[in-house]
Amino acid sequence: MAVRIDHGTASGTFSLDGETHEVENNLWVVGDDAECVVVDAPHDVDAILALVGDRTVKAILCTHAHDDHVRVAPALRQRVTAPILLHPDERPLWELTHGGDHGELWDVDLADGQSVVVAGTTLRVLHTPGHAPGAVCFHAEDLGCVFTGDTLFAGGPGATGRSYSDRDELVASIRERLLPLPADTVVHTGHGPDTTLGAERDQLG
Numbered sequence: 514m515a516v517r518i519d520h521g522t523a524s525g526t527f528s529l530d531g532e533t534h535e536v537e538n539n540l541w542v543v544g545d546d547a548e549c550v551v552v553d554a555p556h557d558v559d560a561i562l563a564l565v566g567d568r569t570v571k572a573i574l575c576t577h578a579h580d581d582h583v584r585v586a587p588a589l590r591q592r593v594t595a596p597i598l599l600h601p602d603e604r605p606l607w608e609l610t611h612g613g614d615h616g617e618l619w620d621v622d623l624a625d626g627q628s629v630v631v632a633g634t635t636l637r638v639l640h641t642p643g644h645a646p647g648a649v650c651f652h653a654e655d656l657g658c659v660f661t662g663d664t665l666f667a668g669g670p671g672a673t674g675r676s677y678s679d680r681d682e683l684v685a686s687i688r689e690r691l692l693p694l695p696a697d698t699v700v701h702t703g704h705g706p707d708t709t710l711g712a713e714r715d716q717l718g
């Protein structure tokens with residue numbers, strides 16, 4: 514069965530360092546007619562489930578743990594009975610959203626180089642710290658695309674002005690881990706339109 518990528522958007526808020534902003538996030542679901550994985554869990558469980566349909570969700574893959582990407586991850590996990598996967602370096606950010614006395618954790622640690630297989634397609638985990646310490650990208654070589662979360666957008670690197678971010682580290686991650694991939698690799702971002710690695714390479718100089 515053919516693997517496809519389903520896309521939607523959901524709106525809500527992003528809060529960090531005492532500030533709250535309205536944001537619109539991309540929703541990404543990768544799979545075939547039988548099974549899929551969800552990339553990030555922004556704002557709206559029902560919007561994500563509308564993309565999933567009646568398929569089995571094998572995993573909820575988190576690019577990083579800013580609250581606009583993981584706030585509804587535990588609620589989604591309850592609805593679909595799938596594990597949440599997150600890089601362990603995201604624990605401080607995860608706990609800002611899901612910590613406390615009745616805090617919930619994710620289920621499986623992501624590691625650099627790990628493969629997640631769905632519908633016969635491999636998503637390879639690239640640890641790309643900078644926007645957040647445990648930020649990862651998911652490279653689907655077969656599909657010619659990479660899911661970058663907030664590490665790389667159309668127009669350049671993600672934000673690094675807040676806590677737990679580091680601009681030099683982010684640019685190094687993009688140069689060392691993303692730009693060596695084929696230039697025509699489509700970049701599916703956490704916010705806003707797609708781009709390609711070639712276009713961003715040219716802009717980054």
Ligand SMILES: [Zn+2]
Nearest residue numbers: 577579644663
């Ligand atoms: Zn973020």
